[in-house]
Amino acid sequence: MTSSLTAPSRARVRGRARGARRLGAGATLGLGVSVLWFSLLVLIPLVAVLVSAAGLGPKEFLDVLTNAQTAAAIRLTVVQSLLVTALNVVMGTALAWVLVRDRFPGKVVLDIVIDVPFALPTIVAGLVLVSLYGPRSPVGIDVNNTRWAVFLALALVTLPFVVRTVQPVLETLDHDVEEAAASLGASRLTTFRRVILPSLVPAIAAGAALAFARGISEYGSLVLLSGNLPNRTEVASVRVFTYLENGQKGQASAIAAVLLVVSLVVIVSLDLIQRRVARRG
């Protein structure tokens, strides 16, 4: 009986492998266009940046990075992006949960408004933040020229990412599975921790990677409110801009290269964490 039951699944696996091996003419063309497009837009400019940074030579490269102001800007950017990403992991998941599981008046509106920070031109987002949390704040909160300004701006523009990656996964989650856990004696908290959360981890990780990448590259939304004070509220992208303005393209590329590496490291580690959690359960 066991053997008769395993047969279909083995056949399915073999079928999939065969499907993946064969590439028709249409698929070859599709692959070619995709690779070309990706190369033109992403790979070649990235390499150009790296080449430009390499043009500095090792000593000058290190000089750029050890420059106190640059190092502070990179540190600020990375730390704030990590903090905002952590915040998003919690708040984004909570928001997605509320949007999928709860019923309340204004739910449809909230569902649409979530995307506004994503759709808003960043400089407009910056303007909104200045008018609300700037020097003449109507709510009495003034974070102008502080690191809170950076944090706030990043939190605003990265808000939709985790929500939008987690939401569809949460929607397709089987209710059966939670009922099964309950009938096995699991409390709601245990069910969430052991059953629901592991199913969401890949989506949360994907959203976190997007949020981090956005955070590390943010410019428009924070320049107005943060004041760009050297060593205090100046972020890496502002630093890149300053170097470029001064005609120091190599120096700008050096920072870009560092940001690139940091992004890669974070995205790869998120992927690794996600795999580990998914496997362990």
Add this chain to the structure above:
Amino acid sequence: MSIHVDGVSKRFGDFVALDDVSVDLPTGQLTALLGPSGGGKSTLLRIIAGLETADTGTVTIEGREATHLPPQKRNVGFVFQHYAAFKHMSVAKNVAFGLEIRHRPKTEVKKRVAELLELVHLDQFAHRLPSQLSGGQRQRMALARALAVEPSVLLLDEPFGALDAKVRKELREWLRRLHDEVHVTSVFVTHDQEEALEVADEIVVINEGRVEQVGTPDQLYDAPATDFVMGFLGPVTRLGGAQVRPHDIEVSTDPGQPGAVPGRVVRLLRVGFEVRLWVETAPSEEPVSVTVTRAHQRQLALGEGSAVWLSPTSDATRVDAVV
């Protein structure tokens, strides 16, 4: 009585799913809740499990009033139609779930999981993920998972409904044997009368939110209380104002028996070892459906157009038809 349901009603908006249902399900037996889709049988099972709450009425499990207990506290094992596997956990982890959240010692959990996987013939699949199993294997895993916590009752909601015909048949025979081994009080929901007749010790027929009849498969088949039960448990046809089973009709080629109904064979269909006849007894009425054996059909040389006389056999199950 292991499970005692008393006066349970449940509405979903305007739809009445259960209407004042009372059932007693005895300890150690395998009971089928049988009925058409939307008849309320799954709702009853979910109310017993605590996954749904009754509007009125009470549920008692093993002498304990359970009407308002959450599912976690009922000590009930539940098996779902679509397996409800924890997809990110291995088969062994799925089975261990109930024990792990009870913080049982690791060695004990390991031993019990190994026993259960052997019981459901999945010992060599312990480290696979549910997605790497066939439907039948997944359902056996779900069964092992439900049994792991030693539930006082095992509830199965259309457990074989998502499987193909062959696997379904294998699995229900296996479930019967498993039940004879484990003896846990079990209730399963099905809309397949063959499944209920083959597997269950006792059958509760539920239709439109009410219990139509409760009895052993023999009682239900031989003495249906209503024409609904008669019709749901097997094929029926009308002969002389009564509902009769097509195989409980005697066919002869001469008007031997007094009261035999004359007719003419209008259609003949051979399906394997049996032959189905449609006999027209009056032009205005639906043809009577009759099943005979292949040998009998040959012996009487029946064909389309043959003149025949029909009468119910002496031990025929019959219910007077409601016109």
